[in-house]
Amino acid sequence: MATLEIRDLHVTVDTEDGPKEILKGVDLTIREGETHAIMGPNGSGKSTLSHALMGHPDYEVTGGSVTLDGEELLGLPTHVRAAKGLFLAPQYPVELPGVHLEPMLREALDARGLDGAKSLAGRLAAEAEAVGLAPGAVGRAVNVAFSGGEKKRNETVQLAVLGPRIAVIDEIDSGLDIDALRDVARRIEQMTQESDDGREPLGVLAITHYARLLTELRPDRVHVLRSGRVIMSGGPELADQLEQTGYEGLGISEGEDADSGAGAEIDLSDL
Numbered sequence: 001m002a003t004l005e006i007r008d009l010h011v012t013v014d015t016e017d018g019p020k021e022i023l024k025g026v027d028l029t030i031r032e033g034e035t036h037a038i039m040g041p042n043g044s045g046k047s048t049l050s051h052a053l054m055g056h057p058d059y060e061v062t063g064g065s066v067t068l069d070g071e072e073l074l075g076l077p078t079h080v081r082a083a084k085g086l087f088l089a090p091q092y093p094v095e096l097p098g099v100h101l102e103p104m105l106r107e108a109l110d111a112r113g114l115d116g117a118k119s120l121a122g123r124l125a126a127e128a129e130a131v132g133l134a135p136g137a138v139g140r141a142v143n144v145a146f147s148g149g150e151k152k153r154n155e156t157v158q159l160a161v162l163g164p165r166i167a168v169i170d171e172i173d174s175g176l177d178i179d180a181l182r183d184v185a186r187r188i189e190q191m192t193q194e195s196d197d198g199r200e201p202l203g204v205l206a207i208t209h210y211a212r213l214l215t216e217l218r219p220d221r222v223h224v225l226r227s228g229r230v231i232m233s234g235g236p237e238l239a240d241q242l243e244q245t246g247y248e249g250l251g252i253s254e255g256e257d258a259d260s261g262a263g264a265e266i267d268l269s270d271l
Contacts (some may be wrong), residue, residue, distance in 0.1 A: 001031055001032050002031065002032040002068070002069060002085065002165035002166060002200060002203055003029065003030070003031045003032070003068070003069060003070075003203075004028075004029070004030045004031075004066070004067070004068050004086070004166045004203060004205070005028075005029050005065070005066070005067045005068075005070075006026055006027060006028040006029070006053075006064070006065075006066050007027055007064055007065045007066075007067075008025045008026075008027060008063060008064040008065070009023050009025065009026040009027075009049075009052065009061065009063070009064035009065075009066065010023055010024060010025060010061065010062045010063035010064055011023035011045075011048055011049075011052045011059050011060065011061055011062065012059075012060045012062050013048065013058060013059055013060070014058070019060075021062070021228065022045045022048040022059075022228050023045050023048055023049060023052065023228045023229075024227070024228035024229050025063075025064070025228075025229055026045075026049060026064070026225075026228070026229065026230055027230065028205070028223065028230065030166055030203045030204070030205050031203055032165060032166075032200050032201045032202065032203045033192055033193070033194075033201035033202070033203065034192070034203050034204070034220045034221070035189075035192055035203075035204040035206060035217060035218065035219045035220055036204065036205050036206070036219060036220065036221045036222075036223065037205075037206045037207075037208060037213075037214055037219040037221070037222045037223065037239060038205065038206070038207045038208075038223050038225055039207075039208060039209065039222060039223070039224055039225070039239065039242060040224055040225035040226055040247075041226065041247055044225045044226050044227060044228070045225055045227075045228045046170070046207045046225055047091055047170055047171075047207065048228075049207070049225070050088055050090070050091075050168050050170045050207060052066075053066060053073075053081075053086065053088070053168055054078050054081060054082075054086065054088045054168070055073075055074075055076065055077060055078040055081055056078070061074055068081075068084055068085060068086060068165065068166065069165075071084065073086065079111070082108070082111075082164075083111045083112050084165075085112070085164045085165030085166060086164060086165070086166050086167075086168070087159055087162060087164035087166070087167040087168065088167075088168045088169075088170065089152075089155040089156070089158075089159060089167065089168070089169040089170060089172050090155075090170055091170040091171045091174065091207075093143050093151040093152070093154070093155055094143065095141070095142070095143045095144045095145075095146075096141060096142040096143060096144070097141055097144055098141060099141055099142050100139070100140070100141055100142065101124065101138050101139070101140075101142050101154070101157075101158070102120055102121060102124060102138070102139070104142060105120060105124070105158065105161050105162065106120055108162055109161075109162065112162075114163070120161070123161055124138045124157065124161060125138065127156075127157045127160045127161055127187075128153075128157055130160070130183070130187050131153045131156045131157060131180075131183045131184050131187050132153060132179070132180060132183045133150060133153040133154060133157060134150075137150060137153075137154065138154075138157065142154070147175070148174070148175025148176075149175045149176050149177065149180050151175070152172050152173075152174070152175055152176055152180070152184060153176075153180065153183070153184060155169075155172065156172070156184045156187055156188065159188070159191070159202075160187060160191060163191075163199045163202075164202065165200065165202070165203065166202070166203040166204075166205070167188075167191075167202055167203070167204050167205070168205045168207070169188070169204065169205070169206050169207065170207045171207055171208055171209065172184060172188075172206070172208075172213070173185075173208055173210060173212065173213040181212065181213065181216065182216055185213055185216030185217040186216055186217075188202075188204060188206075188217055189216065189217050189218070191204075192204060204217070206219065210243075211239040211240060211242060211243035214236060214239045218236055219235075219236050219239065220235075220236075221233060221234070221235065222234055222235065222236060222238040222239045222242075224238070224242075224247070224250070226247075232250065
């Protein structure tokens, strides 16, 4: 069973005022077939977590560990982490002029030692249809002249074709209308289940501001990140509660620092 273990993760970034610690001891465990959601106010460290997991050079890990099936990922280059089965759908997918999707995915599959290059064109077409992406889009340079919604659909196509073990999806709902959100979320939800082609169920860490994504992509666990720490965890009902009351309704005031929580998780499964 594929398992991503994040233990006591501390991350620092350089600012105009010098180094600043953003993540202050994050602990999470995501297993294959599970969907975990990370929610939290702006500036709480959600995107920092995604960047640090994939090895972005601007984010310095100063403590803790990140393992995939017991193998330490910290210190490995981003492409090696990807080859081992970790995938990031970023909040802001970049345009890659001159880089076309099919050959890029073929190289990525080869790097992971996965078969599938022969049927790649048909698979791309099928996955594009599943998320409502125009067939011609998969033949263009990656994300070039794409709308925000097309970029998020395209990321979902890549995720489905590559079949990683654990996927981190950072605000994939931004830029999507209601129908597109439903298509994308349902396709990701399908990937968390056993497939007919023998692929193992996907484990998902979904970063989002809004519970609307989680009405389609129902999480097993919801975690609230505040000031660099996970301060609350619960079932999907926690996302519903946040939608109704906001963070203040759960006793998290705008000026409150999570240091008072000492990083401990508070189980809110009875909300």
